[in-house]
Amino acid sequence: MNAQLTGRRALVTGASSGLGAAIATALAAEGAEVVVHGRDPARTESVAGAIRAAGGGAVAAVGDLATDAGADAVAGAALAAGPIDILVNNAGSYPHRSWRDATADDWREAYEVNVISGVRMIQRVVPGMRERGWGRVIQIGGGLALQPGAELPHYSATLAARHNLAVSLARELKGTGVTSNTVSPGAILVDGVRRFITGLAPGRGWGETWPEIERHAIEELAPNDVGRMGRPEEIAAAVLYLSGPLAGYVTGTTLRVDGGTVRGLH
Template sequence: MDMKLTGKRALVTGSSAGLGQAIAEALAREGVTVVVHGRNEARAGAVADRIVAEGGRAEVAVGDLSTDQGAGAVADEALSGGTIDILVNNAGAYDQLGWTEATPEVWADTYQTNVLSGVRMIRSLVPRMRASGWGRVIQIGGGLAVQPKSAQPHYNASLAARHNLAVSLARELKGSGITSNTVAPGAILTEAVRDLLWQIAPAHGWGDTWEEIERAAAESWVPNDAGRFGRPEEIAPAVVYLASPLADYISGAMLRVDGGTVRCVG
């Protein structure tokens, strides 16, 4: 299917690895010029080189979005090649801290990285989208925003903030030709998650082979109807669709891609 994205430009934050990389590569395959972002120039450059080697178009912007200075530098670099039509706010971080360990300072740092980073990019890039009369802003959220657990309360709350701001932004952009939506993945098997599962599997008695570990973790740690973890390549198409002109009539929505982790009606 032609997603009608050829010639568009996108910035995917946190796209030097994992889910962000899969999103960047998927957009590039649809003819989008992708600005690959990360805090490590070598890693971001490697992703951009891979996209170009496969016939796509890619640029690189490096910076720490948790600071005004870093976010400003990334926005300037991204805009140096032209208007950004598609902003995917994917960059973020999480840890395994619980209520006892997560101090107010940890909460504040998490919001800087997971929430205010996206706000900074919205404020920098959306005005040019308004001027052109078309654009897409997509937050990468998660099921923990609406179905939180006791662990990682600061991370759960930061995801909820992402979901909330996406709807508020959609209302703000009414009639502008710009849509604002959220893609909410479930537990996704990135390299970092795989490493974590291997590390904690013995303590949980999840088994010795990867197949046993994934099945047991998906059953007891992140229960879902698919019985496994999702792959980055399964989330990226949802982002591509919402980024495309085919999704003109979708704004303020949350698209869950989580194997049935979140159970709700409506």
């Protein structure tokens, strides 16, 4: 893919592992200089180092985006070497809670980590994009924003907030050359998901080989038309498209990469 990103600088939050690391790696492979954000210094620098070892440009920015001080530190590190052209708000968490055990504090923390953290980075990075007349802001959302289940109510609600704020931001940025969109993944096979599903497999009779386990897990947990989980690289490809000049006519929209899990909604 030629995403035409050479010379651009991108900040990917929550990029010290999993989906964020895949996005940062893909952006760097397309020529962007990437700021890899994480809360753990060693893990964050490991991803940045791997990108550099592969010939890409990357620096690490460490901080807790759930606090103003942490967001200031990350923004300062990200902007130290130049402006940010692409902001990918990926950082977040999904603690397993239900309506039965999710407290008000659990809800408050979920919004702080999954929603307000992204707002903090928008407030610190997007004004510069507006001044320069070019920029890309991408939220990583999810299908639970549109079709939530009974479980994870606090997490699903934060995803809906991410989708909503992306559209509102697009309206705010009308005519500026800065776009705002959401990439909405389905069930994605990151390391943590694979460990979780592999742990469930024996008790549910899903088989012993990974192809068997994945097929049964999808059928029972997240049915889709493709019949498998998505790979981080497939989400990263959607981010690449929205990050480049070919997506200049795309704003205020949601790009679903979910194998057809979400149906009948836009």
